[in-house]
Amino acid sequence: xxxxxxxxxxxxxxxxxxxxxxxxxxxxxxxxxxxxxxxxxxxxxxxxxxxxxxxxxxxxxxxxxxxxxxxxxxxxxxxxxxxxxxxxxxxxxxxxxxxxxxxxxxxxxxxxxxxxxxxxxxxxxxxxxxxxxxxxxxxxxxxxxxxxxxxxxxxxxxxxxxxxxxxxxxxxxxxxxxxxxxxxxxxxxxxxxxxxxxxxxxxxxxxxxxxxxxxxxxxxxxxxxxxxxxxxxxxxxxxxxxxxxxxxxxxxxxxxxxxxxxxxxxxxxxxxxxxxxxxxxxxxxxxxxxxxxxxxxxxxxxxxxxxxxxxxxxxxxxxxxxxxxxxxxxxxxxxxxxxxxxxxxxxxxxxxxxxxxxxxxxxxxxxxxxxxxxxxxxxxxxxxxxxxxxxxxxxxxxxxxxxxxxxxxxxxxxxxxxxxxxxxxxxxxxxxxxxxxxxxxxxxxxxxxxxxxxxxxxxxxxxxxxxxxxxxxxxxxxxxxxxxxxxxxxxxxxxxxxxxxxxxxxxxxxxxxxxxxxxxxxxxxxxxxxxxxxxxxxxxxxxxxxxxxxxxxxxxxxxxxxxxxxxxxxxxxxxxxxxxxxxxxxxxxxxxxxxxxxxxxxxxxxxxxxxxxxxxxxxxxxxxxxxxxxxxxxxxxxxxxxxxxxxxxxxxxx
Amino acid sequence: xxxxxxxxxxxxxxxxxxxxxxxxxxxxxxxxxxxxxxxxxxxxxxxxxxxxxxxxxxxxxxxxxxxxxxxxxxxxxxxxxxxxxxxxxxxxxxxxxxxxxxxxxxxxxxxxxxx
Numbered sequence: 049x050x051x052x053x054x055x056x057x058x059x060x061x062x063x064x065x066x067x068x069x070x071x072x073x074x075x076x077x078x079x080x081x082x083x084x085x086x087x088x089x090x091x092x093x094x095x096x097x098x099x100x101x102x103x104x105x106x107x108x109x110x111x112x113x114x115x116x117x118x119x120x121x122x123x124x125x126x127x128x129x130x131x132x133x134x135x136x137x138x139x140x141x142x143x144x145x146x147x148x149x150x151x152x153x154x155x156x157x158x159x160x161x162x163x164x165x166x167x168x169x170x171x172x173x174x175x176x177x178x179x180x181x182x183x184x185x186x187x188x189x190x191x192x193x194x195x196x197x198x199x200x201x202x203x204x205x206x207x208x209x210x211x212x213x214x215x216x217x218x219x220x221x222x223x224x225x226x227x228x229x230x231x232x233x234x235x236x237x238x239x240x241x242x243x244x245x246x247x248x249x250x251x252x253x254x255x256x257x258x259x260x261x262x263x264x265x266x267x268x269x270x271x272x273x274x275x276x277x278x279x280x281x282x283x284x285x286x287x288x289x290x291x292x293x294x295x296x297x298x299x300x301x302x303x304x305x306x307x308x309x310x311x312x313x314x315x316x317x318x319x320x321x322x323x324x325x326x327x328x329x330x331x332x333x334x335x336x337x338x339x340x341x342x343x344x345x346x347x348x349x350x351x352x353x354x355x356x357x358x359x360x361x362x363x364x365x366x367x368x369x370x371x372x373x374x375x376x377x378x379x380x381x382x383x384x385x386x387x388x389x390x391x392x393x394x395x396x397x398x399x400x401x402x403x404x405x406x407x408x409x410x411x412x413x414x415x416x417x418x419x420x421x422x423x424x425x426x427x428x429x430x431x432x433x434x435x436x437x438x439x440x441x442x443x444x445x446x447x448x449x450x451x452x453x454x455x456x457x458x459x460x461x462x463x464x465x466x467x468x469x470x471x472x473x474x475x476x477x478x479x480x481x482x483x484x485x486x487x488x489x490x491x492x493x494x495x496x497x498x499x500x501x502x503x504x505x506x507x508x509x510x511x512x513x514x515x516x517x518x519x520x521x522x523x524x525x526x527x528x529x530x531x532x533x534x535x536x537x538x539x540x541x542x543x544x545x546x547x548x549x550x551x552x553x554x555x556x557x558x559x560x561x562x563x564x565x566x567x568x569x570x571x572x573x574x575x576x577x578x579x580x581x582x583x584x585x586x587x588x589x590x591x592x593x594x595x596x597x598x599x600x601x602x603x604x605x606x607x608x609x610x611x612x613x614x615x616x617x618x619x620x621x622x623x624x625x626x627x628x629x630x631x632x633x634x635x636x637x638x639x640x641x642x643x644x645x646x647x648x649x650x651x652x653x654x655x656x657x658x659x660x661x662x663x664x665x666x667x668x669x670x671x672x673x674x675x676x677x678x679x680x681x682x683x684x685x686x687x688x689x690x691x692x693x694x695x696x697x698x699x700x701x702x
Numbered sequence: 703x704x705x706x707x708x709x710x711x712x713x714x715x716x717x718x719x720x721x722x723x724x725x726x727x728x729x730x731x732x733x734x735x736x737x738x739x740x741x742x743x744x745x746x747x748x749x750x751x752x753x754x755x756x757x758x759x760x761x762x763x764x765x766x767x768x769x770x771x772x773x774x775x776x777x778x779x780x781x782x783x784x785x786x787x788x789x790x791x792x793x794x795x796x797x798x799x800x801x802x803x804x805x806x807x808x809x810x811x812x813x814x815x816x817x
Binding site for chain 1: 753
């Protein structure tokens, strides 16, 4: 346990002599230590010389204020550790429990790598880190106030956990009950703050020494960045941050970070999966978070084309080009004889259906597939063993199961499939591809005709909303950073999504409030890559923590947010209607459009004014579809100039 | 009512609906109000255009007998509506409203859907 001492036990010079400076091939020398150890000792002087001006002044003048710390702050060393990991930003809401490391980051660390981004809510900070990773492929860290800040952050941490996204969460906490300030800081302290999020983080720790911090921080980074990715937490004692480094005979060092190779499927299981796929009459590939990178998309295309197998992209990530003729809807599983699921968040619901319309409030379970269908799974989530939160979904028995990372396993699987295809199957496989091209073209026609329905309606149809947006961004290097609030999947159905950053998936845990901060975080990463960011922003999602709009304006993060403002919590609108029907009661509307408690109207929220108040360019409310194009065009110009812009559009429910 | 529906006044003319026990004049105008009041719009959209939560109901709605039977007994994703909460008259009015919704333009005539 860290203890506070009224005075440092050793001087800065003595301490630095004890810090490791070289030698260990796997360690990094802290910069402060390097500078100090290269300084030469002052020459010895005789004691009988007359006093210098400084000595005379010290003896006769008013003493200067004594330094408040007798050595290098421990939090400076922490900054040295953090800087070795190339973490670019640190979105955070400031708090006393991490004031020492905050000060070190901006003064000692120069507010670079990481740069502190001021957030108005911890949920926004974690949400930003979530969105950022999906573009940059690198994690951010956040600092939050031990108990209260971590509780604010918790929902966003759960989303990151369910979405397999790494975030490094460091919570300030003052452990020393005998020395910490009474009152508010003690209300905000706990024995074990990590317990708040332990059920939905991959790993956590509470370091009690600086060396312990160095090891744990690098370990935390390494664990979070090993598939399956996930958030990690660290409780950071206020005393450890604030006290000077002390010489306890140990040489401080910073462990070198070496990425862990992702787990690959067992070669025997890969071979068996390939045999089943190569000999199938109608193999179907289902993907959810299969692609972790652009290369993942390329590999999936190779696998699908080798088999001429239909691909169902469940959209946890951008896995498969929407323009590819093998891209198919979820119903494609119905006639499959072999299904391979790659990083599925819910295999059971992929091959079964649950209908919320059974007797006594119990849903109806039905199968979607033929009984003899063989099932193959490659899923790194099987390596996670947390039990409390139910994100692992219902159990689904499969015929070949690999606890492995799908993208890392794909190269071996592709080679095994190519080797396993019998010569006499090649003509049939080619024919399968021809049928898929025809089915894809026909489906495309039906989709466009469906989009034409209610094209001129007011409020604006979701298809019109999506396509008016598309028309203004199609010539840019665009990235749809979030699409919240269910617009009937029109972007995925109509936009030519082909690149990894064209679609980032959803929240993971379906905790409302993800869209706004995640889109700002992803836009931050896109800004650094010179890419245009657009989001479909729903009303309910924005109202969870709208302060992230200010963060975007404050830190000049360009983002076009086109609002899907249907003025209701629409999922719940339908749930209450459903229960009213089941109970033979007319749903009470109370003067709103939806059942009481589910509408966001009376008064209508003027999101454009909300955004304007936080430094955004904004326009709305737009109810006439004919007014959409000029408004979005104007907003695009603003975003291209480097500012965020919001267009508030009244829309159909879905 | 702040919602603007895209069908003409002529289309609001009442239709005669049979098959609900007795013949009566169904009102598309009343049907429009009932469509909103009873929550049909929640899944099917304010112009019955459909979406991921429910299929399109118009244009070309299913025959009223099929429509009525489905609404009363569905064990699919849509919850059933009993006569207690949605009368036969209201249901007939809703069907009359659905019949007034015009066909959309061919998508090929919409530039944004042909890019």
